[in-house]
Amino acid sequence: MASLLDEDGGISESLERVLKQIFGKYCTPKPELPLSGDIPPNAYLEPSKLDAWASDTNGEPFSQETKDEILQFMDVTDEGNLTFKGFLQVYQLQTENDEEETWRDLSKHGFDRSLTLIRQE
Secondary structure, three states, rough: OOOEOOOOOOOOHHHHHHHHHHHHHOEOOOOOOOOOOOOOOOOOEHHHHHHHHHHHHOOOOOHHHHHHHHHHOOEEHHHHHHHHHHHHHHHHHHHHOOEEEEHHHHHHEOOOOOEOOOEEE
């Protein structure tokens, strides 16, 4: 099983690689090669894409309260769109508090416990 956090408690390199692939499915602007893990440096999740990611991950969009918390405490653009740095912050907090929830999220996006993509959406 792959490690989600490194020895310092930060996002592991392998988890960051997977999160780039997931973020790349929803971000604006779109990556040139969607599954490459190469996302544009100015990429962000606009509100409809944040909802799409939440729905694909959790079965429903976030509540307005959850969205407000994300946009208040995580890294966002000047327009209030979640950046990749903010996306990593969401997963950092979640993984610290409930690693199994992160594994469930990754599974919903087609990754196994070795962080290998086993099915594409």
